[in-house]
Amino acid sequence: MSSRMVLRMAMILCTLPVGLAGCKARGKEAPAVVTQPPFMSAVASAPPQTADDAPAPDKTGGFDGKRAFAHVAKQVSFGPRPSGSPAIAEVQEYLLSELKSYGCPVETDSFGSDTPAGRIAMKNILVKISGDRPGVILLGTHYDTKRLENFVGADDSGSSTGVMLELARLLCPQHGKYAVWIAFFDGEEAVNLAWKDPDNRYGSRQMAAKFATAGDIPKIKAFLLADIVGGRNLHFKRESDSTKWLKDLVWKTAHQLGYQSIFLDKEFPVSDDHLSFLSRNVPSVDVIDLDNGPNGDVYYWHTPQDTLDKISAKSLAVVGHVFLESVKQLQAK
Numbered sequence: 155m156s157s158r159m160v161l162r163m164a165m166i167l168c169t170l171p172v173g174l175a176g177c178k179a180r181g182k183e184a185p186a187v188v189t190q191p192p193f194m195s196a197v198a199s200a201p202p203q204t205a206d207d208a209p210a211p212d213k214t215g216g217f218d219g220k221r222a223f224a225h226v227a228k229q230v231s232f233g234p235r236p237s238g239s240p241a242i243a244e245v246q247e248y249l250l251s252e253l254k255s256y257g258c259p260v261e262t263d264s265f266g267s268d269t270p271a272g273r274i275a276m277k278n279i280l281v282k283i284s285g286d287r288p289g290v291i292l293l294g295t296h297y298d299t300k301r302l303e304n305f306v307g308a309d310d311s312g313s314s315t316g317v318m319l320e321l322a323r324l325l326c327p328q329h330g331k332y333a334v335w336i337a338f339f340d341g342e343e344a345v346n347l348a349w350k351d352p353d354n355r356y357g358s359r360q361m362a363a364k365f366a367t368a369g370d371i372p373k374i375k376a377f378l379l380a381d382i383v384g385g386r387n388l389h390f391k392r393e394s395d396s397t398k399w400l401k402d403l404v405w406k407t408a409h410q411l412g413y414q415s416i417f418l419d420k421e422f423p424v425s426d427d428h429l430s431f432l433s434r435n436v437p438s439v440d441v442i443d444l445d446n447g448p449n450g451d452v453y454y455w456h457t458p459q460d461t462l463d464k465i466s467a468k469s470l471a472v473v474g475h476v477f478l479e480s481v482k483q484l485q486a487k
């Protein structure tokens with residue numbers, strides 16, 4: 155994902171000899187060159203790698219933050235998971251075996267993408283829970299990690315993938331008015347260091363195109379995307395391009411649940427998988443914490459510091475709770 159506001163600046167700076175993550179810092183208020191977290195942030199995040207802060211599931215609509223955290227730990231244990239790697243194949247097996255164990259109906263789509271590094275094999279995974287009437291509520295995450303040395307992506311993309319697995323466990327046994335589909339996208343991250351179309355969102359573009367061919371696009375009432383949702387200092391701003399009524403629904407739901415200190419009433423532009431659906435007129439919202447400045451929530455974004463100690467089971471549970479309640483609100487529409 156990226157903040158387009160500073161893209162041009164970042165592209166200029168990318169010509170400079172910066173570190174691994176340098177060109178990728180795209181938070182609006184973030185400098186484009188950030189290679190190391192500041193000393194104080196590193197100290198402040200001294201690491202519990204536990205799910206001890208998880209609220210009891212009955213406080214978060216049944217969503218189990220400990221389970222979601224365990225899913226993040228499992229993904230991190232596979233190491234760096236860029237598209238086409240042996241490690242991402244392990245993630246795919248893990249996702250499929252978990253989803254099947256919850257009784258979820260699952261479809262996979264294996265495809266090849268032409269990237270700056272050549273053709274790369276990718277796989278989208280889609281849970282399809284049926285409903286009584288035409289209409290689909292789509293949830294989504296990406297599960298690939300950025301091609302960076304020693305980058306294990308606990309928060310990006312482990313956190314949102316863990317949340318979606320736990321949501322699938324809860325939603326697959328349910329049957330609502332509308333269908334609920336849960337998408338696990340491959341290939342969100344740019345293969346090059348810089349985020350520059352069309353070198354990004356390979357999986358979501360593929361899925362949106364397939365939906366269009368099948369005539370499914372008009373059935374999608376709403377697309378709720380989660381990305382970078384597990385940090386220990388979590389704040390979400392309203393993503394600028396996301397559909398207003400859907401942002402309002404999610405934010406109102408979050409505030410009613412008591413999470414107004416996390417779901418902020420500020421705007422922030424981010425390029426992410428929701429664009430693949432927004433461009434096809436699907437109402438979409440991106441729930442993402444991309445506050446990646448030196449003192450930001452996710453100062454470790456796209457650096458080797460994106461490790462399990464940065465993840466809070468409570469944050470995962472808050473996001474899961476808000477998504478569950480938002481799905482209920484959408485089912486009542």
Ligand SMILES: [Zn+2]
Pocket residue numbers: 155300310343456
């Ligand atoms: Zn990323």
